[in-house]
Amino acid sequence: MPFDASSSTHAPADRGSLAAVRPIALWLLAVCGMIWAMVALGGATRLTGSGLSIMEWAPLSGILPPLSQAEWQRLFDLYRTVPQYQLLNAGFGMEGFQRIFWLEWAHRVWGRLIGMAYLLPFLWFWATGRIPRPLLPRLLLLFAFGGMQGVIGWFMVASGFDEGRTAVSPYRLVLHLGMAFVLYGAVLWTALGLLRATRPQPVTSGVKAPLMLAFWLGVATMLAGGFVAGIRAGFTYNTFPLMDGALVPAGYLDLQPWWRNLTANIAAVQFNHRLLATATLAAALWAAWSARRLAGPARLLAWGFAASIGLQYALGILTLIHVVPVGLGTLHQAVAVLVLTMGLLALHRLRQPA
Numbered sequence: 001m002p003f004d005a006s007s008s009t010h011a012p013a014d015r016g017s018l019a020a021v022r023p024i025a026l027w028l029l030a031v032c033g034m035i036w037a038m039v040a041l042g043g044a045t046r047l048t049g050s051g052l053s054i055m056e057w058a059p060l061s062g063i064l065p066p067l068s069q070a071e072w073q074r075l076f077d078l079y080r081t082v083p084q085y086q087l088l089n090a091g092f093g094m095e096g097f098q099r100i101f102w103l104e105w106a107h108r109v110w111g112r113l114i115g116m117a118y119l120l121p122f123l124w125f126w127a128t129g130r131i132p133r134p135l136l137p138r139l140l141l142l143f144a145f146g147g148m149q150g151v152i153g154w155f156m157v158a159s160g161f162d163e164g165r166t167a168v169s170p171y172r173l174v175l176h177l178g179m180a181f182v183l184y185g186a187v188l189w190t191a192l193g194l195l196r197a198t199r200p201q202p203v204t205s206g207v208k209a210p211l212m213l214a215f216w217l218g219v220a221t222m223l224a225g226g227f228v229a230g231i232r233a234g235f236t237y238n239t240f241p242l243m244d245g246a247l248v249p250a251g252y253l254d255l256q257p258w259w260r261n262l263t264a265n266i267a268a269v270q271f272n273h274r275l276l277a278t279a280t281l282a283a284a285l286w287a288a289w290s291a292r293r294l295a296g297p298a299r300l301l302a303w304g305f306a307a308s309i310g311l312q313y314a315l316g317i318l319t320l321i322h323v324v325p326v327g328l329g330t331l332h333q334a335v336a337v338l339v340l341t342m343g344l345l346a347l348h349r350l351r352q353p354a
Contacts (some may be wrong), residue, residue: 007026015079019197025194027121028187034114035184036337038107042180043333046229047326050100051168052084052160063112065105075101086167103247111153112220115146135190150180170230170263177226181219184337185344192348202349207290208350210354211302214283215343221276221338227263233270234324239315279311284309287346299302301346308342311335 045051055078056062066072076097079085085092122139125131131139156176159169228234243249249267260269284306289300311337319328 020130021194024125024131024135025191027125027286028191028194031114031118032184032188032191034110034117034178035187036334036341037181037186038110038114039104039177039337040296040325040330040334041107041110042177044326045103046173046258047169047324047329048100048103049084049088050081050103051107051157053079053097053104054157055079055082057154057157059112065282072098075138081160082161083164087166092194106159108153110305112151115150118143118146142183142190145179145183145186149176149183150340152176152179152259164231167232168230169311171225174223174226178230181337181340182220185340188344189348192344196348203349207287207294207298207302208347210287211282211305211343211346211350214280214287214309215347217276217280217283218339218343221273222340224273224276225270225333225336227269228273230243231264231266231269233266233273234320234329236266237270238323240320241274245265277316281306281309299345301342301349302316305339305342305346308335308339310316312339 054075056075066075072094076094079097080092089096122131122143128135152172153176156168156172159165159172160167185268237243237249241247249271251265251267252271253261253265253268255261255268257267262272263269288306289302291299293299294302312332315332315335317329318327319332322328
């Protein structure tokens with residue numbers, strides 16, 4: 001059950017109610033912003049093929065970039081042993097290596113900065129007795145999730161060093177992306193619970209059902225998009241709405257057993273992503289229409305959720321027909337977090353104030 005500030009019977013929340021935990025909520029929202037930037041940075045890292053440029057996982061010493069020519073050469077020599085270099089980037093000079101290195105290094109350092117931006121204020125709030133006792137386990141769990149995401153990130157990168165691979169495993173990529181969404185959503189929902197104590201509101205079930213449907217369809221679309229990215233399905237069938245002149249592409253069920261088509265068949269993976277995106281947009285418009293009689297923020301957030309999905313849908317089409325340029329692809333991944341944000345804001349608003 002989501003934490004609500006009003007549910008606490010311990011100091012300081014019982015004395016200052018929502019005002020006492022507002023600084024904690026604002027801190028968590030700042031962490032959300034950093035995670036959002038991290039998702040966008042991860043998209044750019046993937047699209048530029050930078051993710052395999054650093055072959056070592058050094059959680060502490062890795063925060064420092066190479067400080068000598070000898071260190072640059074050592075890291076470049078390591079990179080030249082991976083299949084990506086041998087199959088795609090043979091002849092890549094030091095200048096080219098440094099271009100992809102800096103993006104991956106920034107991605108990793110930003111992850112460490114998120115950890116520090118979470119840990120240090122948490123320790124201060126805890127030491128000064130500002131964290132309500134029921135909230136403490138959740139904040140500790142969120143920190144553990146953040147650490148787990150770092151481990152998953154390395155688990156994903158390490159798959160790209162396997163023989164014959166030029167990119168990471170699409171399954172590990174989806175796991176890493178999905179965990180980022182879970183972490184972002186959990187931190188945001190916790191912050192919202194601190195800013196506005198709530199309880200479920202059954203009177204809005206006519207709106208909540210289609211909104212929940214659109215939200216979970218949106219999540220499924222995002223994860224399906226991870227497989228599109230993982231097998232580079234966006235670089236094929238670059239027309240819309242038809243795929244190679246057909247609504248359902250030829251070869252949709254070419255792989256055996258059939259379920260492999262869901263994650264490994266370019267035609268099927270891209271078609272399923274399109275289908276889920278269209279279903280999400282339809283469900284969001286239904287939810288927005290159902291919310292037309294609601295008052296105030298609830299109606300605006302329902303329409304805002306639908307608008308964010310419409311924006312993401314249009315960006316997806318543009319990214320596809322332009323054959324996934326880095327700028328559009330990165331923006332498409334970043335706006336996925338906007339969709340998640342608007343969905344959570346709308347769902348939280350449909351909970352009645354306690």
